[in-house]
Amino acid sequence: MPTSEDSQHDLFQDAITRLTTAAALSEIEDEAVQRLRHPKAILEVSIPIRMDDGTLRVFTGYRVRHDDTRGPTKGGIRYHPDVNLSEVKALAFWMTCKCAVVGIPYGGAKGGVIVNPKELSPLELERLSRGFIDQIADFIGPETDVPAPDVYTNARIMGWMMDEFSKLRRQRTPAVITGKPVSLGGSLGRDDATGRGAYFCIKELERLRKWQPREIRVAIQGFGNAGQHVAQLLHNDGYRIVAVSDSRGGVYRPEGFDIASLIQAKNETRQVKAVYCDGSVCEAVKADTISNEDLLELDVDLLIPAAMENQITADNAANIKAPVIVEIANGPTTSDGDAVLVAKNTLVVPDILANAGGVTVSYFEWVQNKAGYYWPLEEVHTKLHAIMVREFNAIYELMLKKSIDMRTAAYVHALNRIGEAIEAQGTSRYFSNEIAK
Numbered sequence: 001m002p003t004s005e006d007s008q009h010d011l012f013q014d015a016i017t018r019l020t021t022a023a024a025l026s027e028i029e030d031e032a033v034q035r036l037r038h039p040k041a042i043l044e045v046s047i048p049i050r051m052d053d054g055t056l057r058v059f060t061g062y063r064v065r066h067d068d069t070r071g072p073t074k075g076g077i078r079y080h081p082d083v084n085l086s087e088v089k090a091l092a093f094w095m096t097c098k099c100a101v102v103g104i105p106y107g108g109a110k111g112g113v114i115v116n117p118k119e120l121s122p123l124e125l126e127r128l129s130r131g132f133i134d135q136i137a138d139f140i141g142p143e144t145d146v147p148a149p150d151v152y153t154n155a156r157i158m159g160w161m162m163d164e165f166s167k168l169r170r171q172r173t174p175a176v177i178t179g180k181p182v183s184l185g186g187s188l189g190r191d192d193a194t195g196r197g198a199y200f201c202i203k204e205l206e207r208l209r210k211w212q213p214r215e216i217r218v219a220i221q222g223f224g225n226a227g228q229h230v231a232q233l234l235h236n237d238g239y240r241i242v243a244v245s246d247s248r249g250g251v252y253r254p255e256g257f258d259i260a261s262l263i264q265a266k267n268e269t270r271q272v273k274a275v276y277c278d279g280s281v282c283e284a285v286k287a288d289t290i291s292n293e294d295l296l297e298l299d300v301d302l303l304i305p306a307a308m309e310n311q312i313t314a315d316n317a318a319n320i321k322a323p324v325i326v327e328i329a330n331g332p333t334t335s336d337g338d339a340v341l342v343a344k345n346t347l348v349v350p351d352i353l354a355n356a357g358g359v360t361v362s363y364f365e366w367v368q369n370k371a372g373y374y375w376p377l378e379e380v381h382t383k384l385h386a387i388m389v390r391e392f393n394a395i396y397e398l399m400l401k402k403s404i405d406m407r408t409a410a411y412v413h414a415l416n417r418i419g420e421a422i423e424a425q426g427t428s429r430y431f432s433n434e435i436a437k
């Protein structure tokens with residue numbers, strides 16, 4: 001049995017494996033790759049919180065800044081009981097690559113607190129969020145490191161965090177954090193940006209593969225912010241969403257679901273499975289319940305993992321029938337699972353491209369905060385569309401040109417940009433030549 005230390009070690013190491021493969025195909029110098037193997041800085045904090053019943057609980061949180069060569073580090077904060085340092089390091093590394101993939105001027109970071117937020121009252125959640133900012137305030141800032149939402153954090157939490165940071169600074173500082181409520185300096189279009197970015201990738205696939213939406217059966221694992229939005233956007237265009245799941249299980253209906261009522265019911269009952277299979281609705285609309293594992297192996301045309309990492313592994317990759325996977329979660333496929341998919345020619349639009357819509361609109365939010373000038377929704381959508389289409393096609397063409405899989409192409413694309421920035425500061429090739437002169 002691997003110890004939890006081992007498995008923690010594995011996630012970051014697994015992420016770094018991709019770096020080695022892609023670096024060999026890109027123009028990046030070895031020295032630059034060496035730098036990317038090590039996060040720039042790691043902070044672990046304890047957050048003492050007074051609970052509603054008067055007792056004290058001490059939570060552990062992390063913030064990792066991976067690389068800031070291309071700009072301030074950027075990345076979300078997640079609240080989850082399984083948060084661990086290796087995971088946060090891997091997520092921070094992926095953010096460095098993601099920001100480079102879409103060409104926005106940021107490095108990568110990530111934060112996390114070990115907590116099950118569903119067990120906290122709203123007031124405890126607010127105290128925890130403000131308490132975390134109190135502990136990391138010296139580590140973040142609009143020009144150093146800019147957090148955002150991630151798994152189980154949302155706009156309201158970002159609003160509390162921005163307010164706390166502003167209090168500490170004695171200065172209103174909206175640009176310290178993105179994904180805020182629009183009324184507190186958030187950007188229009190940030191709430192559905194991750195789903196919409198993935199949707200724009202799927203529309204490019206539709207064009208390239210001449211898909212008829214009505215014929216495309218889609219399974220979505222994870223029905224949080226991104227999963228719900230991509231489901232709605234695809235459904236509006238006529239795609240058939242035949243399976244959806246959340247952490248408690250899923251539902252399958254070959255005729256497809258009406259997504260608006262699924263979202264509404266999920267938000268009322270807080271679980272997807274209950275929507276169709278508790279009580280009368282289950283009888284009215286025939287749907288089978290399925291597990292998260294079974295959802296991945298359904299006979300569908302498009303599979304969208306939109307939940308957590310490590311879902312597609314060497315154990316189940318061979319059973320996956322979908323010919324196309326669009327990764328909305330961060331790191332849903334392990335590198336050995338990926339090798340199986342590559343071998344059987346599954347087209348995987350990788351996380352660092354497919355879910356980059358979120359951080360792209362976060363960048364728009366930061367720009368608007370710094371300018372103090374706010375854009376209409378149309379402008380956000382148009383600018384996001386332009387970036388997603390440009391980068392999707394650049395990566396798709398690189399994949400064809402180099403005969404590599406799309407994930408490797410995305411990494412090569414990212415590493416070329418990161419490498420250029422690191423090399424602009426000088427590597428030993430430059431310095432030894434200068435000294436020789």
Ligand code: GLU
Nearest residue numbers: 075076148150358359362
């Ligand atoms: N948590 C999101 C991600 O993984 C968004 C990050 C951000 O907006 O900074 O991409």
